[in-house]
Amino acid sequence: MIHDAGVDHALRTFAEIYVGGIPPTITDESAYLSFIAVLSGIEALALYVRPDGAGPGERFRAFIKDYFVDPYPELAADLWQFRNGIVHAFNPGPFALTHQHSHHHLQRGVEGRRILNAEDFYAAFVFAFRKYVAALEASSDLQERLLRAIANEGGIANIGMGRAY
16 A cells, blocks of 8 residues: 555656546547657656666666566567657657557558557556556555655656646
8 A cells, every 4th residue: 555645646647647648649630649648658657667777768678578468578679669769750660550440459560560559559558557556555665766766857746737836
């Protein structure tokens, strides 16, 4: 159980912004951005788990391996490549992106690239978040890491919308 107000605040705010905020972006016009938001959420959670030492790519891949369901752990390197390509070059790299096509999710497309369906990728992210929260509730070490990660990035009070005024 979580007894720290800072940890509780961080989880509630993360859930509001990512878990609650991503679904409205999965539309014809903005589904591409939903992938960026999911990748950003993964990167944030990865930092919460490993705030010290590891670089962002190592943290990201480790989070995928530790918290995502199969077959995502075997795709961890490709997902990191995807994250870099889509964030820095507007390029999905090894993936072809779609939404409302769950029947194609993780299959190979005509160009040989693996297809990511936005709704399914988001669902896998939510499952990983829930798995992380369960681990966090059982581990004071993980709670301390979360607090350390947030403190390093400017403090818990800075998380969320409308808290700067």
